[in-house]
Amino acid sequence: MLEGTILTPTGFVQGRLHFSEWIEAIEEAPVEGPYILPGFLDLHVHGGGGREVMEGQEGVEATLRFHLQHGTTGLLATTVTAPLPELEEALRGIQKAMAGPLGEALLGVHLEGPFISQDRLGAQPPFPLLPDLEIADWLLSLAPVKVLTLAPELPGALDLLRFLAEGGVRVQLGHTAATYAEGEAALEAGAFGFTHLYNAMTGLHHREPGVVGLALERGMWAEIIPDGLHVHPAALKLALKSIPGLYFVTDAVAAAGMPDGKYPLGVHQVEKRGHGVWLGGSLAGSTLTMDQALRNLVAWGVPLEEAARRLSSYPARYLDLRDRGEIAPGKRADLVVLDHDLRVREVYLGGKQRV
Numbered sequence: 001m002l003e004g005t006i007l008t009p010t011g012f013v014q015g016r017l018h019f020s021e022w023i024e025a026i027e028e029a030p031v032e033g034p035y036i037l038p039g040f041l042d043l044h045v046h047g048g049g050g051r052e053v054m055e056g057q058e059g060v061e062a063t064l065r066f067h068l069q070h071g072t073t074g075l076l077a078t079t080v081t082a083p084l085p086e087l088e089e090a091l092r093g094i095q096k097a098m099a100g101p102l103g104e105a106l107l108g109v110h111l112e113g114p115f116i117s118q119d120r121l122g123a124q125p126p127f128p129l130l131p132d133l134e135i136a137d138w139l140l141s142l143a144p145v146k147v148l149t150l151a152p153e154l155p156g157a158l159d160l161l162r163f164l165a166e167g168g169v170r171v172q173l174g175h176t177a178a179t180y181a182e183g184e185a186a187l188e189a190g191a192f193g194f195t196h197l198y199n200a201m202t203g204l205h206h207r208e209p210g211v212v213g214l215a216l217e218r219g220m221w222a223e224i225i226p227d228g229l230h231v232h233p234a235a236l237k238l239a240l241k242s243i244p245g246l247y248f249v250t251d252a253v254a255a256a257g258m259p260d261g262k263y264p265l266g267v268h269q270v271e272k273r274g275h276g277v278w279l280g281g282s283l284a285g286s287t288l289t290m291d292q293a294l295r296n297l298v299a300w301g302v303p304l305e306e307a308a309r310r311l312s313s314y315p316a317r318y319l320d321l322r323d324r325g326e327i328a329p330g331k332r333a334d335l336v337v338l339d340h341d342l343r344v345r346e347v348y349l350g351g352k353q354r355v
Contacts, residue, residue, distance in 0.1 A: 002337065004033025007308055009326050019333035021351040026327070034345055035304075038312035038327050039073025039334035040290035043147060043319070044110055044196065044223055044249035046078050046265065048256040048289070053077040054086065054266050056093030057100070064102040066257055067250075068354055070289035071336035071344050074107045074324060076146055078251075080266040081113035081124045084135070091142035098144075104350055107319065108146035111139065112195065115160065116175035117151040122200040123284030124175060125266040131160040145169055146319055149195040151176035152186035165190030170318065172223070173211055175200045183214040193221035193318070196251055197239055198231050199283070221245035221318055226296050227288040229276050233300040240302070247314040248293050248307075253277055253285035295342045304342075 002017045008026060015028040017036055046052050049066030051059045060077050067075060077094045079087060091109065098106050114129040115136070121128065129135065131154050139145065147170045150157055164171050173183055174195025179202065183191075194201070194215045202210030215222050222243050224231055230251070231239075239246050250256070255263040255272035262269045263277070270277050270284040277284045290311055297307035316325025324332045333351035338344060347355035 002033070002036055002335070003029075003031045004036045004337070006036045006327055007038065007305060009328050012305060017327065017335075019335075019351050021333060023327055023329050023331050023333050025329060034340070035338040035342070036327065037308045037336050037338065038325055039336050039347065039349070040071045040311045041107070041315040041321075041325060042067060042072050042075040042250050042252075042290055043107075043247070043315050044078050044112070045072075045075045045252050046080065046285055047254035048252050050254055050258050050263065052254040052264055053094065054080060054082065054090045054264070056089055057096040058093075060094050060097040060106070061100055061102060064097070064105050067252070067289065068102070068105060068347055068349065069344070070291045071338075071347055072105075072290045073334035073336070073347065073349050074105050074321075076107050076110040078110040078112050081116060081121070081127045082266050083127055086266075087114065087139065088142060091139065095143040107321070108144040110147040110149070111145050112149045113175065115148075115150050115154060115157065117154065117177045119177045120151065120175045120200045122175060123265060123268065123270065123279040123282050125268055130154055131156040133160055133163055136160055136164065140167065140169070147172060149174040150186075150191070151178065152191065153178040153182045158185060158189045161186055161189045161191055165192070173201065176211055177202060178211050180209040180211070180214050183211045184218070187214070187218060193223065193245075194219055195223060196230065196249070197222045197224045197246075198235060199225070215239075216242040219243045221247070223247055223249045225249060225251045225286055225288065226293045227275065227286045228296060230283060230286065236300070245314060245318060247310050247318060248290075248297070250288040250290060250293065251286045252288055255285075256287040256289060291336070291338070291342065291344050298342065
């Protein structure tokens with residue numbers, strides 16, 4: 001049992017939370033205590049604590065352990081563009097990790113590429129491929145791919161998009177040089193969201209709205225990185241007003257939680273300097289954790305309740321996860337307990353205290 005200020009589907013209540021592996025009951029009572037929130041769900045994370053998911057099973061499990069310390073009770077192991085043998089190794093490692101001790105926190109895979117634009121790689125390694133149904137089908141056979149980032153302007157992209165959408169994969173537009181019209185065609189073909197909104201995509205211009213303009217006008221879902229480096233808080237607030245299903249991700253890389261220095265990002269070596277990670281003059285992922293994301297958002301004026309939901313229940317809804325993302329009877333007891341400075345005190349995964 002936990003006592004404190006509990007975020008329920010209808011808002012914060014003071015009371016006691018009864019749970020085993022699953023939430024059993026919420027008992028309202030005039031008690032004092034910490035904030036009790038649904039565990040955070042991060043749908044775009046490459047690594048942390050010095051390790052990354054491209055290393056295979058050990059890298060995936062180290063990433064899970066690191067982010068669990070920061071309140072993340074579910075994540076999509078996110079790949080980078082790489083030669084196919086390396087992608088195969090990474091995906092097989094993710095599949096093995098799903099059967100490991102923290103497998104319940106591994107929601108599947110976010111394939112960030114390889115079907116992305118050579119002109120919008122950002123910090124992605126230089127191994128993009130043109131859309132290919134056979135390659136995509138093979139990659140999907142190696143591990144449960146839930147999200148795939150795609151540049152819709154590439155030859156064959158819309159056919160691949162339809163194939164993926166029919167199979168239940170959430171296709172996101174990202175690392176793309178697409179025009180507004182090309183992006184619009186992708187939405188009509190079944191694209192679901194946008195990868196790290198504003199970054200590595202065509203920006204908003206009043207005569208060519210680009211993919212950013214499309215997202216702000218027509219997007220129902222998008223992910224965004226609230227680290228204060230990738231996106232200005234004012235641009236983030238604009239997206240909050242415009243996109244109903246905006247949710248927050250870390251895009252964390254191996255450098256998260258580590259001292260300044262050089263760390264892997266696929267075949268690249270990127271450099272952590274302060275709170276940023278750089279490849280030359282380009283941002284290369286982030287050092288963000290979900291608890292820091294929450295603190296950033298609240299500092300920028302986003303209400304705590306809304307910020308917490310967009311770190312938990314919104315990504316759960318995006319992936320159609322019915323068993324988590326909320327504190328309600330019958331849901332998994334995946335919980336993060338925060339003090340009044342929004343610092344992590346305890347984390348529960350399936351009712352078991354892990355932090």
